[in-house]
Amino acid sequence: MKPIGSQNDPAQMEDVHPEKTDFQTWARNVCQVIQGIPRGHVLTYGEVARLAGPGGSARRVSMAMRYAPKGVKLPWHRVINSQGKISFPPDSPYFSEQKKKLEREGVRFKGDAIDLQRFGYQGALDALLWGIPPAGPS
DNA sequence: GGGCTGACCTACT
DNA sequence: CAGTAGGCCAGCC
16 A cells, blocks of 8 residues: 555645544544553454544544554454454455464454454443453453 | 445344 | 345545
């Protein structure tokens, strides 16, 4: 992917208004939410979108992660779709990589999907607001 | 300026 | 439980 290509206009780069809930601000919020997911838990796109703020749609979550530079450490593998499955094609290298990372963190697959009842980060909002660690799956 | 695509979601049939 | 329909919005052609 190319970084905006020929965007040499200084006006567009510097004239940024963080107060507004534009895509960049919202995307940054999404990154915060994803980084707040503890090890061994996962969140769905819809939940991340809701936690990131108003005007959030699940599609934008995926865009935000692609939007983030490589330098940013983002546990993107902890984000899955509402079906509890990985959103990559099974033959994609990303699929195996994500599954591998998740299993390494203790997330077990029930067939081809994850049991959201167990590994779904239900305490996401609490942790984001008060820093309360989640109760691990027993 | 319009049209199609996409790491998606919810609801309905 | 599988398939379909509508909605969502940034990027790219």
